[in-house]
Amino acid sequence: MTAPESAPKSAPKSALGPPIGLLAELTHRCPLQCPYCSNPQELVRRGEELDTAAWIEVFRQARALGVLQLHLSGGEPGARSDLPALVGAARQLGLYSNLITAGVLLDEAALAALAARGLDHVQLSLQAAGAQTADSIGGFREGHARKLAFAAWVRAQGLPLTINVVLHRRNLDDLPALIDLALRLDAHRLELAHSQYYGWALRNRAALLPSRAQVERATALVERARRDLKDRLPIDYVTPDYYARRPKRCMDGWARRVIVVTPRGRALPCHAAETIPDLDFPNVRDSSLESIWRESEAFNRYRGTDWMREPCRSCEFRERDLGGCRCQAFALTGEAARADPVCDLSPDHAALQALAAEAAAADGPPYRYRRFA
Amino acid sequence: MALGEESRPRLQPFVRLQFDARRESWVLQAPERVLLLDESGKTILERCSGSVTVAEIVEGLAAEYDAPREVIAEDVMAVLGLLAERDLLLLDEESQP
Ligand code: SF4
Ligand code: SF4
Numbered sequence: 001m002t003a004p005e006s007a008p009k010s011a012p013k014s015a016l017g018p019p020i021g022l023l024a025e026l027t028h029r030c031p032l033q034c035p036y037c038s039n040p041q042e043l044v045r046r047g048e049e050l051d052t053a054a055w056i057e058v059f060r061q062a063r064a065l066g067v068l069q070l071h072l073s074g075g076e077p078g079a080r081s082d083l084p085a086l087v088g089a090a091r092q093l094g095l096y097s098n099l100i101t102a103g104v105l106l107d108e109a110a111l112a113a114l115a116a117r118g119l120d121h122v123q124l125s126l127q128a129a130g131a132q133t134a135d136s137i138g139g140f141r142e143g144h145a146r147k148l149a150f151a152a153w154v155r156a157q158g159l160p161l162t163i164n165v166v167l168h169r170r171n172l173d174d175l176p177a178l179i180d181l182a183l184r185l186d187a188h189r190l191e192l193a194h195s196q197y198y199g200w201a202l203r204n205r206a207a208l209l210p211s212r213a214q215v216e217r218a219t220a221l222v223e224r225a226r227r228d229l230k231d232r233l234p235i236d237y238v239t240p241d242y243y244a245r246r247p248k249r250c251m252d253g254w255a256r257r258v259i260v261v262t263p264r265g266r267a268l269p270c271h272a273a274e275t276i277p278d279l280d281f282p283n284v285r286d287s288s289l290e291s292i293w294r295e296s297e298a299f300n301r302y303r304g305t306d307w308m309r310e311p312c313r314s315c316e317f318r319e320r321d322l323g324g325c326r327c328q329a330f331a332l333t334g335e336a337a338r339a340d341p342v343c344d345l346s347p348d349h350a351a352l353q354a355l356a357a358e359a360a361a362a363d364g365p366p367y368r369y370r371r372f373a
Numbered sequence: 374m375a376l377g378e379e380s381r382p383r384l385q386p387f388v389r390l391q392f393d394a395r396r397e398s399w400v401l402q403a404p405e406r407v408l409l410l411d412e413s414g415k416t417i418l419e420r421c422s423g424s425v426t427v428a429e430i431v432e433g434l435a436a437e438y439d440a441p442r443e444v445i446a447e448d449v450m451a452v453l454g455l456l457a458e459r460d461l462l463l464l465d466e467e468s469q470p
Contacts, residue, residue, distance in 0.1 A: 018395055020407055066395040068407050094391055096402040121387060121404040160387040162404055188387075188460075189404060234460055236405075 016303075018066020019293060021258040022095075023073055023271060024055065026086070028263050030076035032102050033139030033369035034127065036166050036201035036208055039075065040274050043370075044263040052082040054285070056089045058261055061289040063093045067259070070095040075263070078105035084113045091118030098123055100164075103150035104143050111150070115157040122154045123162040123191070128170070129177035137170060139369045151185040162189040167240075168201075168208040169364065172218045179225050183233055190233055192222060194240035198272045198331045200370045207367055211360040212243050242356040246317070247324025247340035254302040254326060259293065267292045269299050272327040276336045302326050307337055311345045376427070376450070376457045380464040383423030388461050390418060403461050414452050423465055427453065 028043040050058070059070060070090050077083055078101055090097040098121045099114065106114075126147060127134040134144035154161045163182045165171065171178070175192070182190040194215075195201045195208050210218075219239065226235045241247065251258055255269035265284045268274060274281065279298045282291075293299060301307060305318050312323040323329075324340025332341045332355075333348050341348035376382070384390070389402045390410070399410040401418070410418070420430045427449060435445045456462045 064395070066393070068393065068400060068402055069405075096389060098404060120389065120402075123404075158386065160385075160404055 016294065017256075019062070019257055019259050020067060021069045021071060022059070022062040022067045023071045023258060023260040024058065024086075025073050025075065025260065025262050025271070026055065026077045026080045026083075028075040029079040030074055030102060030370075031079075031104055031140055032076070032127075032143060034137065034166070034200070035139075035204040035367035035369055036168060036195040037370045038196070038199050038201070038271055039370065040199055040272075041203065041370075049080075049263045050261075050265045050284070052085055054265065055082075055086055058265075058284050058289065059086075059090055059093055059095060061284075062259065063095055065290050065293060068096060069098060071098045071100055073100040076102050076105055078102075078110070083110075084117050087114050087119045088117035091120075096120050101125070101150075102138075102143070103147040104140065106150065108153045111153050111157060115159055119159065121160050121162065123164050124151055124154065125164045125166070126178070126181070127165070129174045129181050133170065133174070137367075139367075148185070151187075155186045160188040161185065162191055163187045164191040164193065166193055166195050167210075167218065168195045169210045169214070169360075170208075172210050172214050175218055175221050175225075179229070179233070179235075183229075187233065189236065191236045191238070193236075193238035196241065196272075196325075196328070198275050198327050200368075202331055204367055206359045206362050207364040209242065209356060209359045210240070212356075214360075215240050215243050241325075241328065241340075241342045242352065244342050245344045247321050247328075247342040249321045250325035250328070250340075253304075253322045255293070255299040256303070259289065267296075267299075269302075270327065273298070275327050276330045302336070309337060309339075311343075311347075312339050315345065376453055376462075376464055378426065378428040378431070378446075380427050380453075381423055381425060382421045382427065382453055382457075382462045382464050384418065384421060384456075385461050385463055390415065401456075401461070403459075406459060406461070408455075408459075410452075413448060417449050417452050418456075421453075421462070423463065 027049055028039050029046060077099060087097055097119050099119055100123045103124045124147060127137040131144040135141055151161060163185060165178055197205050201208060222235060222237045251270045260268040260271045261284055266281045267284055268281055281298050282296045308318060308323055312318050324342055326336045329338045329340050330336040332352055339346035341352040343349060387403060391400060393400045399415040401408040401410055431442060431446045431449050435442045453462060
């Protein structure tokens, strides 16, 4: 019989299980300039990136620690010329590899080489349904056309394809066309994720945040499409935080399932964790992944529920949402240990609602693009 | 397509079944999905070749393990139902002779 890995049958709540996923941010280099990019505002330079052998050692340690799924991400992972070697090593170690790509750097032959090395899955990001809007959001000419060609190569290789779209004010009314496009590209899954506001997105919040009415229309539309397309295209919908009443269980809990490794080798419990300034993140160059996972202060600080203050500490939902997102709490209140202000039980909730209403009503300043090719 | 005794199930090509020594368990992997399987789950899935029907799988297992057909059928449908729901199975009914 089967059990979803997230629900161990008998383990006590406090027992620390093995991580499932490794998000390997191979590089911050990327030809696109998305204004909502989840990379930190201070980007790592090429010369500081871990080399091939160092990454493979990280993969090996991750597998030994229990990681099953490897997400090869960035920046644009296609900017690394050793990508085929990394994919091949992942396969040999028994990791299920997922390439998270913008699809504009790899040509057909490069993709074929990755498939031959055992790549399991491709997740391609689109910025919008039409080329003009898409290229203006991504800040890269001809990007959209290249992405469509790339999607066809993925399917021609027989690889499963997930289309991922970060949603915000400019592309939210594009949803019907985006869903059609995913069907036409023969995607296996469509991931529609509202932008989350830290990193570059926080900087561009006033230009990105949709209005409550726009979000409600979109959500109703997605729910309908999910029902109608149930057997053809599963749709994962990441709901927007700012208009919610309860926070998400972010990353399924701080340091519970995933390890992120940045281009320079810093290990994080979540890709935005570096935005919290007083955490000292260990580096895979200095410590083993096992000791980082089990013993490091940064991974243990917000694990479980012991760190909580009121209102979370005595809240009946604390095991369910684990107090929401630490990075969001920090971004909005300056204190990572407060309840996520998305929660309507948080004393900061009213301020968040006022801020969202104000940002959504503004005309939207021009994007501050993330430039770092 | 609904799962039934006449379906000829097989795993989607991108699904991988492997033994994980760390968890001492069989694991099924797919994009953004990991499922743990016990021995009987694995035995069932190994028979899902796309050329035999669910009914044939059930009968085969019932004979091999000397167990009542209803009990085996329930187990098989539970495992396959879970995978079908998550879009991890292909059910080729039309390939029937
Ligand atoms: S700039 Fe865009 S495509 Fe490049 S890493 Fe950031 S979000 Fe992805
Ligand atoms: S008070 Fe804290 S634990 Fe309770 S629902 Fe809100 S965020 Fe979750």
